[in-house]
Amino acid sequence: MKEYWHNDWKSKLHELSLFDFETIWSLDLQPIEPPNVGRGGESYVGKLMLPNSNQSIYIKHQENHQRRTISHPFQGKPTTAVEFGYLKQYHHLNIPSLLPLYAGQRTKNSNHEALLITLGLDEHVSLDNLYQQISQLPKTEFDNWHHFLLKHIAEILNRLHQAKIQHSALYPKHILVNQHYEKRDIRIIDLEKSRKRLLKHFCQRRDIDCLFRHADFWNIDDQQVFLSHYFKAKNSKQIESFSKKLQKYTKKKSKK
Numbered sequence: 454m455k456e457y458w459h460n461d462w463k464s465k466l467h468e469l470s471l472f473d474f475e476t477i478w479s480l481d482l483q484p485i486e487p488p489n490v491g492r493g494g495e496s497y498v499g500k501l502m503l504p505n506s507n508q509s510i511y512i513k514h515q516e517n518h519q520r521r522t523i524s525h526p527f528q529g530k531p532t533t534a535v536e537f538g539y540l541k542q543y544h545h546l547n548i549p550s551l552l553p554l555y556a557g558q559r560t561k562n563s564n565h566e567a568l569l570i571t572l573g574l575d576e577h578v579s580l581d582n583l584y585q586q587i588s589q590l591p592k593t594e595f596d597n598w599h600h601f602l603l604k605h606i607a608e609i610l611n612r613l614h615q616a617k618i619q620h621s622a623l624y625p626k627h628i629l630v631n632q633h634y635e636k637r638d639i640r641i642i643d644l645e646k647s648r649k650r651l652l653k654h655f656c657q658r659r660d661i662d663c664l665f666r667h668a669d670f671w672n673i674d675d676q677q678v679f680l681s682h683y684f685k686a687k688n689s690k691q692i693e694s695f696s697k698k699l700q701k702y703t704k705k706k707s708k709k
């Protein structure tokens with residue numbers, strides 16, 4: 454059994470009667486989104502509240518949800534284990550994500566079972582939900598939010614891509630933002646599809662294409678502002694050339 458427990462959280466999880474893999478595995482969790490049934494298995498996420506507090510934890514529960522990696526080319530590795538590895542890497546690169554509290558995996562009756570518990574972000578909402586909320590605000594307040602989001606998401610993504618890591622599922626629902634503006638707290642979540650690429654250029658195209666296609670609250674001008682922060686551009690040539698390549702890529706992708 455491979456297991457990780459966050460030192461400071463082990464006793465709190467025990468208070469919830471989460472003592473070991475078996476007790477966590479046997480929880481009767483309500484999936485918060487429809488279970489993911491790809492990869493020949495199943496994966497879903499459930500939420501639990503800690504007793505006498507407003508703090509939640511999220512549990513990713515997987516059965517035969519494997520991904521082939523260089524170190525596990527045949528059987529693959531549970532995607533929660535891949536995600537756990539990237540949570541550590543993102544942290545190391547100062548890319549804000551989730552705090553892992555527990556990770557474990559086992560093989561039982563030839564089934565690969567895996568779990569990942571993260572600390573709940575209870576003050577956060579997804580980027581698309583946030584835009585719905587802030588569109589109701591007076592113009593100056595909306596503008597503050599809007600410029601903060603464009604700049605900081607671009608900077609976070611740039612740091613990730615400098616390290617040649619591609620998120621690979623950069624939808625607005627995987628960017629969580631603290632609703633208290635003064636906290637200025639943005640997290641990138643769901644790292645199970647993250648992968649290391651040979652060239653930074655591949656990460657840029659793939660992630661920015663995904664984000665722009667789904668972030669319908671950003672118009673073309675907003676996208677240009679985003680790119681100017683992303684490239685820290687003093688002249689517009691780099692942005693122009695990237696925008697052209699991105700357009701071609703997006704066209705090709707949307708034909709598929």
Ligand SMILES: Nc1ncnc2c1ncn2[C@@H]1O[C@H](COP(=O)(O)OP(=O)(O)O)[C@@H](O)[C@H]1O
Nearest residue numbers: 489496497498511551571572573574626642643
């Ligand atoms: N620690 C967390 N705090 C807040 N919300 C979370 C947390 N973990 C997961 N979620 C919510 O659960 C959803 C599913 O989690 P995700 O990691 O995207 O799993 P999946 O691999 O099933 O897509 C997320 O989109 C997010 O809304």
Ligand SMILES: [Mg+2]
Nearest residue numbers: 622627642643
């Ligand atoms: Mg997801």
